[in-house]
């Protein structure tokens with residue numbers, strides 16, 4: 001049975017006091033599903049969030065990291081630094097990192113390697129742009145993003161990898177992939193994994209959907225057989241909405 005996961009990506013939102021009040025609201029929510037719950041505050045709030053959420057069943061994860069262990073990389077944060085403040089999981093390859101910070105498949109492969117070398121779990125994001133979807137090229141784009149960043153790995157590494165399919169045209173737009181579009185792509189992703197690593201590995205990897213998941217569409221999206229959870233942006237900034245999505249399983 002694959003892990004069901006709902007992760008909130010808070011992006012560059014919430015200062016320390018806003019983070020503390022969101023965490024207080026999260027602690028007041030009740031979980032009725034078996035989904036693993038994670039939240040990704042901005043880097044400055046990882047340590048206070050980790051301390052506040054310790055023992056709550058909500059894991060604090062990072063939005064990004066650098067591939068080097070340390071050195072002259074002004075403004076960056078490494079895997080060892082994340083681990084030193086209790087962070088065990090990192091989101092890599094988010095489309096906003098690819099678009100605004102020029103993250104390439106090659107760079108992401110190095111980041112994935114660094115995270116795995118430090119025994120971290122990776123939520124690896126990818127997804128096509130609207131033009132790719134319109135031209136019918138979406139599967140090729142997704143396949144190459146996965147292959148370029150992950151297919152140098154041994155099968156065993158996939159025990160520490162979660163995939164997150166996020167069509168760029170659905171992020172923060174209110175435009176959601178239909179549950180059928182999500183299922184079709186997730187099945188394609190699983191087949192891509194199976195062709196390279198075999199069905200046992202492919203069936204064990206959780207594949208999350210991200211892109212305008214809200215309380216009113218989560219049940220239908222999560223009901224699809226190859227959708228194992230969600231990476232939630234906007235709706236994760238409200239504790240009630242986020243837990244409505246967590247409990248949509």
Ligand SMILES: O=C[C@H](O)COP(=O)(O)O
Nearest residue numbers: 009171172211212233234
């Ligand atoms: O990481 C989360 C995704 O970018 C989805 O964001 P959204 O739920 O605001 O569309």
